[in-house]
Amino acid sequence: MSTEALEPNRRDFLVVAGNAFVAVGAASLLWPFIQQMNPDASTMALSSVEVDLSPVKEGQAITAMWRGKPIFIRNRTKAEVEAAENVDVKTLPDDNARNENLPGDEPGTDANRTIKGHENWIVLIGICTHLGCIPKGQAMGDERGEYGGWFCPCHGSVYDTSGRIRKGPAPRNLEVPTYAFTTDTKIKIG
């Protein structure tokens, strides 16, 4: 799916930095039709999106849609990973990993917010945990805040390169959705 195919009012949600493209799987293409059928909760729980990460170079980001939510995917630079790893979790406003792939109250280390062997990739639900705005930081040239992650322009929340809240009114880290690598360059969200 190229950016040209997107409706103007969805562009903010489907920003593709650089020349990257988002490839979505059949499950996500079915989503509009499933929605029209007013599915029950069990149908919604099965929905998933497959994203091809191969065009996303180091330092670039893409945004996919999953269950009507923007999913921020960033291929972090070594410096961004190091910055995320070198944080004392005890100093964070929210020290919880907020990772749907983990069982419970895991500490919010960068390792607990990424997948082992793919630590350069951060995958987040791109909805500010304050009042639900879409933070900036996906597009080239976006304000990213002083921690180099994401910045919510609504009330000034600042997230780091692991998507953890560092300043501002947002109470929780950006959530990591359920996802897994299906190959070295593809993830399945949901």
Ligand code: FES
């Ligand atoms: S909605 Fe993001 S800071 Fe208020």
